[in-house]
Amino acid sequence: MIELDDVSLDRSGRRVLTDLTCRIEERRVGIIGANGSGKSSFARLLNGLLLPTQGAVRVNSFDTRQEGKTVRRQVGFLFQNPDNQIVYPTVAEDLAFGLKNRGMSKSECAARVTKALAERGLAGFEERLIHELSGGERQLVALAGILVLEPALLVLDEPTTLLDLPNTRRLMQALDEVSAKVVMLTHDLPLLDSFDRVVCFADGRIVADGEPAEVVNFYRQLSA
Numbered sequence: 001m002i003e004l005d006d007v008s009l010d011r012s013g014r015r016v017l018t019d020l021t022c023r024i025e026e027r028r029v030g031i032i033g034a035n036g037s038g039k040s041s042f043a044r045l046l047n048g049l050l051l052p053t054q055g056a057v058r059v060n061s062f063d064t065r066q067e068g069k070t071v072r073r074q075v076g077f078l079f080q081n082p083d084n085q086i087v088y089p090t091v092a093e094d095l096a097f098g099l100k101n102r103g104m105s106k107s108e109c110a111a112r113v114t115k116a117l118a119e120r121g122l123a124g125f126e127e128r129l130i131h132e133l134s135g136g137e138r139q140l141v142a143l144a145g146i147l148v149l150e151p152a153l154l155v156l157d158e159p160t161t162l163l164d165l166p167n168t169r170r171l172m173q174a175l176d177e178v179s180a181k182v183v184m185l186t187h188d189l190p191l192l193d194s195f196d197r198v199v200c201f202a203d204g205r206i207v208a209d210g211e212p213a214e215v216v217n218f219y220r221q222l223s224a
């Protein structure tokens with residue numbers, strides 16, 4: 001469960017989020033809003049990448065300010081640009097990195113990596129060089145690298161921007177299958193049709209929150 005209590009956030013001295021109070025318990029939650037409305041800032045509060053200027057953010061009861069390390073282990077964060085999170089030259093090395101950090105044996109790491117890649121339609125990609133992959137393939141590798149760590153919460157910042165239609169479908173199917181709760185930021189509104197809840201931001205505030213169809217409709221009117 002995600003809890004925000006009276007949260008405001010300043011970045012470089014500018015208020016970018018104002019008085020956010022909400023509880024999120026649903027399995028699949030979409031975050032929408034115009035450019036600059038505060039979606040990414042909100043997402044970065046959820047894994048402690050940004051800390052609130054005022055108020056508190058808790059994930060599964062862990063305060064991001066007091067227990068940042070625990071929160072980061074629970075929250076997998078997929079950036080819009082996979083190059084922001086891929087560190088190692090080969091796919092297998094990159095996926096194994098987080099597992100090794102958790103003290104897993106070499107053979108178990110290898111087995112988990114192979115399984116995680118196969119689940120994302122990337123079977124046989126282990127020894128591929130990341131810089132030689134397409135943007136969409138890199139995005140799927142980045143997603144596999146997060147899911148292999150089995151996070152309780154998955155936060156995705158516009159994850160489909162680099163993906164073609166089949167890979168977008170694959171990603172959405174993955175979100176359906178994973179046990180992690182999902183918070184996804186997107187401008188691709190139809191992707192949220194089957195979500196449980198959608199939250200709309202405008203000027204750093206939550207301006208609509210509820211059923212996807214209603215909130216998307218509200219946002220379309222707001223942007224008309």
Ligand SMILES: Nc1ncnc2c1ncn2[C@@H]1O[C@H](COP(=O)(O)OP(=O)(O)OP(=O)(O)O)[C@@H](O)[C@H]1O
Pocket residue numbers: 011012014016033034035036037038039040041042
């Ligand atoms: N490091 C920063 N310093 C100052 N202002 C920032 C910083 N990062 C973001 N902002 C501002 O905060 C506001 C919210 O930005 P944010 O990236 O959260 O919006 P967004 O809804 O994710 O936008 P987009 O849809 O374009 O990705 C914007 O006005 C932006 O210019």
